[in-house]
Amino acid sequence: MILHGYFRSTASWRVRIALGLKGLEAVQVAHHLRKGEQRAPAYLALNPQGLLPSLVTDDGAVLTQSLAIIEYLDELAPEPALLPAEPVLKAKVRAVAQAVACDIHPVQNLKVLQRLRELGLGEELVQAWASTTIEEGLDAVDRLLADQPGPFAFGDAPSLADLCIVPQLGNARRFGVELRWPRLLALEAACLELPAFQNAAPGQQPDAE
Amino acid sequence: MILHGYFRSTASWRVRIALGLKGLEAVQVAHHLRKGEQRAPAYLALNPQGLLPSLVTDDGAVLTQSLAIIEYLDELAPEPALLPAEPVLKAKVRAVAQAVACDIHPVQNLKVLQRLRELGLGEELVQAWASTTIEEGLDAVDRLLADQPGPFAFGDAPSLADLCIVPQLGNARRFGVELRWPRLLALEAACLELPAFQNAAPGQQPDAE
Numbered sequence: 001m002i003l004h005g006y007f008r009s010t011a012s013w014r015v016r017i018a019l020g021l022k023g024l025e026a027v028q029v030a031h032h033l034r035k036g037e038q039r040a041p042a043y044l045a046l047n048p049q050g051l052l053p054s055l056v057t058d059d060g061a062v063l064t065q066s067l068a069i070i071e072y073l074d075e076l077a078p079e080p081a082l083l084p085a086e087p088v089l090k091a092k093v094r095a096v097a098q099a100v101a102c103d104i105h106p107v108q109n110l111k112v113l114q115r116l117r118e119l120g121l122g123e124e125l126v127q128a129w130a131s132t133t134i135e136e137g138l139d140a141v142d143r144l145l146a147d148q149p150g151p152f153a154f155g156d157a158p159s160l161a162d163l164c165i166v167p168q169l170g171n172a173r174r175f176g177v178e179l180r181w182p183r184l185l186a187l188e189a190a191c192l193e194l195p196a197f198q199n200a201a202p203g204q205q206p207d208a209e
Numbered sequence: 210m211i212l213h214g215y216f217r218s219t220a221s222w223r224v225r226i227a228l229g230l231k232g233l234e235a236v237q238v239a240h241h242l243r244k245g246e247q248r249a250p251a252y253l254a255l256n257p258q259g260l261l262p263s264l265v266t267d268d269g270a271v272l273t274q275s276l277a278i279i280e281y282l283d284e285l286a287p288e289p290a291l292l293p294a295e296p297v298l299k300a301k302v303r304a305v306a307q308a309v310a311c312d313i314h315p316v317q318n319l320k321v322l323q324r325l326r327e328l329g330l331g332e333e334l335v336q337a338w339a340s341t342t343i344e345e346g347l348d349a350v351d352r353l354l355a356d357q358p359g360p361f362a363f364g365d366a367p368s369l370a371d372l373c374i375v376p377q378l379g380n381a382r383r384f385g386v387e388l389r390w391p392r393l394l395a396l397e398a399a400c401l402e403l404p405a406f407q408n409a410a411p412g413q414q415p416d417a418e
Contacts, residue, residue, distance in 0.1 A: 048352035049308055061297045064353070065311070068303035075296045087284045088270045094277035099258055102274070102311040112316060115338070125328060143257035144273070 001026040002056040004046065006033045007205035008174075010105055010167035011066040012053040016205075017163045018070045020196030022077040026055065030207035033110055067094075067101055070160060082160045093159045096144050100164035104137035108171070131175045138172065141165060142181045150183070151190035158191055166191050170202065210235040211265040213255065215242045216414035217383075219314055219376035220275035221262040225414075226372045227279045229405030231286040235264065239416035242319055276310055279369060291369045302368045305353050309373035313346035317380070340384045347381065350374060351390045359392070360399035367400055375400050379411065 003019070003026040005012030019026055031037040031052060038050050047054040047064050055063045055072075063069045074082045083090050106112070108130040116126045145161075148154050153161035166188050172179060179185055191197040202208055212228070212235040214221030228235055240246040240261060248259050256263040256273050264272045264281075272278045283291045292299050315321070317339040325335045354370075357363050362370035375397050381388060388394055400406040411417055 049312065049349040051312070057297065059297075063297070063300045063304065065304035065307040067311075068300045068307055071303065072296055072300040075299075087281055088266065088268075088272070090284075091272045091277045091281040094280065095272065095274035098274040098276055098310075101307075102276075102315050103258065103260070106311050106315050107321060119330060119334060119338075121328060129324070129328075140258040 001058055002029055003027070003053055004029045004031060004043070004056070005053040005205075006031055006038075007202040007208045009033060009052045010171050011051070011101070013167035013170070013200055013202065014066045014101075014163045015053050015055065015069050015073075016200035017158075017166070017196055018073050018082065020199050021080055021082070021158065021194070022073055024073065024077055028206060030205070032207070067097060067160070067164075070163060074160075080157060082158070082163065084154065084159070089154065092144075092148075093154050093161050096141055096153060096161040097164045099137065099141050099144060100168045103140075104134060104168055105171075107137075108133040108175070127175060131172075131177045134168070134172045134175060134177050138168065138177075138181055138184060142183055145183055145187075150186055153187050158194065158197075162187055162191050166197060210267055211238055212236070212262055213238045213240060213252070213265070214262040214414075215240055215247075216411040216417045218242060218261045219380050220260070220310070222376040222379070222409055222411065223275045223310075223372045224262050224264065224278050224282075225409035226367075226375070226405055227282050227291065229408050230289055230291070230367065230403070231282055233282065233286055237415060239414070241416070276306060276369070276373075279372060283369075289366060291367070291372065293363065293368070298363065301353075301357075302363050302370045305350055305362060305370040306373045308346065308350050308353060309377045312349075313343060313377055314380075316346075317342040317384070336384060340381075340386045343377070343381045343384060343386050347377065347386075347390055347393060351392055354392055354396075359395055362396050367403065367406075371396055371400050375406060 003015060005028060031043055038052055044050050046062055053066060055069045063072055083093055113126050113130060116129060145153055152158050153165060165184060169188050212224060214237060240252055247261055253259050255271055262275060264278045272281055292302055322335050322339060325338060354362055361367050362374060374393060378393060378397050
């Protein structure tokens with residue numbers, strides 16, 4: 001398999017964790033987001049959204065959207081499962097993942113922040129846009145987990161929710177957000193004891209700067 | 210079941226279509242987005258994100274995030290299936306749904322547009338933000354479907370992808386976007402022959418204005 005990604009892309013980071021947990025190998029191809037390499041015609045032919053990541057399967061199928069890719073990997077290699085079998089709990093895990101992947105990340109990503117700059121907003125307002133989005137979003141994620149046992153987001157094993165929260169906490173640090181969520185920091189600590197999470201970190205990638 | 214929604218909310222609209230296709234009944238409780246009713250303490254206790262929709266199951270479980278809710282309904286009432294069984298095709302359907310639900314809708318929703326206004330952007334720029342987001346997003350969705358047979362997004366039955374695209378086309382019209390995608394309009398026409406899509410339209414809801 002080939003994973004098209006970028007070391008700092010939180011969506012690519014989620015998929016790297018999933019590959020590691022499943023013990024699956026993928027060749028990494030890096031596309032430098034700040035240089036706009038994801039908008040190059042060759043990459044757009046692969047992924048018309050011009051977003052990272054994309055996964056090319058062993059059969060040559062091109063998959064896009066990190067959550068869809070991770071659920072595909074979860075079906076390809078069912079152990080360890082990234083979603084619980086019970087339908088209500090499964091829906092809650094997916095909802096937390098989507099609370100990050102739909103409502104935080106796309107609103108604070110590089111593309112949106114660049115549009116704000118193009119509209120003439122100063123750097124302080126742009127950074128505040130990102131940090132407020134992350135703070136409000138993680139406040140809600142923290143409350144969504146209030147009734148769930150630890151040490152992970154949902155009990156005693158990492159799930160799709162952890163795969164989204166850990167990279168988002170990484171982004172929170174980059175934007176100088178005060179990490180006021182002991183529950184989220186605790187699940188991150190539990191995750192970071194696992195090699196799959198350690199090896200997926202941005203600093204461990206071949207394209208890290 | 211109880212569906213907390215709003216007639217114009219495209220995420221609520223997606224769930225209404227799913228309920229209709231499955232022949233499931235839910236009592237609708239409306240929360241007026243423009244009046245901020247989704248931020249009322251009673252609703253925040255139900256859904257800490259303060260977003261619509263939420264679905265309360267017959268057992269009293271509260272589910273959030275439209276895509277997670279729809280996949281729950283798809284498991285609760287498997288026919289007609291909203292996802293294909295084949296893993297690669299399933300991933301592609303989910304990816305198109307997420308291209309709308311992650312990368313278009315949250316970037317052009319009421320909350321983001323209000324933040325832009327609060328930052329002092331004029332109404333023309335705010336509307337252009339929304340319409341550009343929708344245009345670029347639907348351009349990509351259109352290209353993602355280029356190899357897929359119609360009349361629906363993925364072949365001869367509606368899927369999770371159609372449930373996201375049809376409401377997003379409704380939003381595109383509200384923002385005056387030129388609908389330059391014959392393939393998307395054709396799948397919308399196929400969907401609108403089905404009562405579930407007809408009955409889920411904003412104008413058919415009890416809270417429609």
